[in-house]
Amino acid sequence: MNGALGGDLIHDGELGASLAVAAAALVSALLCLRALLLLPRDRAAAFRQLSASLLVNLLAGQVFTFVVNQFAAVTALGMDLALLAVVRAESRWLADWAKHNLGA
Incomplete structure (x- = not known):
């Protein structure tokens, strides 16, 4: 196994993509x-x-x-979309609740 999946980042052909994934994960984790x-x-x-x-x-x-690992990306994409749907639904519910109960 070569590249990022094998732990050899120095000789990884997708080093930039691996670093971008790490940066996006860091920003996402901070949020x-x-x-x-x-x-x-x-x-x-x-x-x-x-x-x-x-x-x-x-x-x-x-x-x-997707550049680094397509199979893992498809799984993660599905989970992220499902989580986003749940979070957005809860956000809408909270906004509706505030509108009806607080008169905002």
């Missing part, structure tokens, strides 16, 4: 951590951060993940 910190105080803001985290992973990370 997710921020969402976790916001969750007790402001659920709506926390879910917006989770949505942003998933979008970073989908729009930046997945593109380069």
Whole structure:
């Protein structure tokens, strides 16, 4: 096994893609951590951060993940899309709840 999958990043033909995946994962993780910190105080803001985290992973990370490992990328894409649907549904529910109960 050669390249990133074999742990040989120095001789990896897709080193740039591997670094881009790592950068997108880092940004996504930081947004997710921020969402976790916001969750007790402001659920709506926390879910917006989770949505942003998933979008970073989908729009930046997945593109380069397909270059590095197509099989893993397809699985991760499906999971990310399912999670994004759940997070967006919860965000809409929270917005509707606030609109009806708080008059916002």
